[in-house]
Amino acid sequence: MNNEKTKHPDKDRITAFLVDPDGxxxxxxxxxxxxxxxxxxxxxxxxxxxxxxxxxxxxSEKWRRIQTAVWDKIEQKSSRRTIFSPILATAALxxxxxxxxxxxxxxxxxxxxxxxxxxxxxxxxxxxxxxxxSIFQLADELLPESIYExxxxxxxxxxxDLNHTDTEGLEExxxxxxxxxGGVS
Amino acid sequence: xxxxxxxxxxxxxxxxxxxxxxxxxxxxEDAQDIxxxxxxxxxxxxxxxxxxxxxxxxxxxIARNSIAxxxxxxxxxxxxxxxxxxxIEAQESRTHDHDGSMADNPEExxxxxxxxxxxxxEVNRMPRLEKETFLLRFMDGFSLKQISDxxxxxxxxVKTHLYRAVKxxxxxxxx
Numbered sequence: 494m495n496n497e498k499t500k501h502p503d504k505d506r507i508t509a510f511l512v513d514p515d516g517x518x519x520x521x522x523x524x525x526x527x528x529x530x531x532x533x534x535x536x537x538x539x540x541x542x543x544x545x546x547x548x549x550x551x552x553s554e555k556w557r558r559i560q561t562a563v564w565d566k567i568e569q570k571s572s573r574r575t576i577f578s579p580i581l582a583t584a585a586l587x588x589x590x591x592x593x594x595x596x597x598x599x600x601x602x603x604x605x606x607x608x609x610x611x612x613x614x615x616x617x618x619x620x621x622x623x624x625x626x627s628i629f630q631l632a633d634e635l636l637p638e639s640i641y642e643x644x645x646x647x648x649x650x651x652x653x654d655l656n657h658t659d660t661e662g663l664e665e666x667x668x669x670x671x672x673x674x675g676g677v678s
Numbered sequence: 679x680x681x682x683x684x685x686x687x688x689x690x691x692x693x694x695x696x697x698x699x700x701x702x703x704x705x706x707e708d709a710q711d712i713x714x715x716x717x718x719x720x721x722x723x724x725x726x727x728x729x730x731x732x733x734x735x736x737x738x739x740i741a742r743n744s745i746a747x748x749x750x751x752x753x754x755x756x757x758x759x760x761x762x763x764x765x766i767e768a769q770e771s772r773t774h775d776h777d778g779s780m781a782d783n784p785e786e787x788x789x790x791x792x793x794x795x796x797x798x799x800e801v802n803r804m805p806r807l808e809k810e811t812f813l814l815r816f817m818d819g820f821s822l823k824q825i826s827d828x829x830x831x832x833x834x835x836v837k838t839h840l841y842r843a844v845k846x847x848x849x850x851x852x853x
């Protein structure tokens with residue numbers, strides 16, 4: 494008897510057996526399976542687990558409530574799908590049509606009107622001539638690029654020396670042009 | 679979707695599904711709400727389920743996602759639900775009192791409830807992986823290999839978590 498008692502596996506081995514019966518040493522497993530005391534520990538454990546599981550069981554009343562709610566939702570979903578399908582399909586087609594139109598028809602938005610005025614250009618012309626100032630430098634610094642396409646500007650350029658780089662009186666020119674510059678940005 | 683096929687399926691698995699959810703949430707009411715969501719997802723996904731995964735593994739994944747979604751709700755909805763649950767519990771408690779089958783003292787009611795779910799109370803205090811491996815193994819009845827696949831974890835790591843969990847739960851039982 495004594496001999497048999499000493500063979501009892503310790504708590505750690507029994508725990509290991511509960512986790513994975515096939516993972517423990519064969520002699521430990523065989524002992525637990527045959528020893529009434531050890532087997533009682535395992536049985537108590539399994540009974541406790543079963544009791545916990547049973548205490549949380551889904552009762553027929555709860556199940557009825559869940560089942561009814563689920564079937565209602567399924568019915569609602571399928572009827573909503575039947576009603577809304579044609580509407581959704583029409584909406585999707587309309588959106589596709591609008592998208593195609595947007596992509597294929599070129600934009601009819603008018604081009605942004607020039608923000609500078611002919612009067613401003615004429616002022617630049619006068620300043621440039623009177624101050625003997627480089628036309629291109631003025632254009633680069635003060636006016637938008639589109640100034641080069643303006644007839645009045647082209648006339649001005651045609652009558653001047655393009656390589657002229659005299660910057661004398663630049664500050665004065667700029668101070669005269671400042672109010673115009675605000676208008677030509 | 680074949681309604682009859684779905685009906686048969688959920689009848690066969692309803693207890694497993696409910697237990698999977700109930701052991702991971704705090705109240706029966708929450709579990710019932712989540713179960714509705716899980717069943718709807720099963721209904722929607724049954725046609726796509728190819729059967730190459732174990733059916734209970736598939737259900738577990740759906741349940742896990744639904745539980746996570748449920749607790750992502752805005753806080754005011756959670757508080758509303760807690761209030762509703764308290765009302766239900768209070769009502770049930772009054773009913774028991776009339777029957778004379780339940781103690782009047784709230785402490786005794788609490789103790790009775792804790793006695794009933796001693797192991798799960800302990801499991802709920804465990805670190806996440808100990809808790810999850812324990813529930814998968816002992817409550818849901820998955821094999822070590824299945825748990826290892828489901829949690830994408832080495833089987834020895836699963837055993838280590840389980841070993842710690844069983845020790846803690848065992849102490850609770852002995853105590």
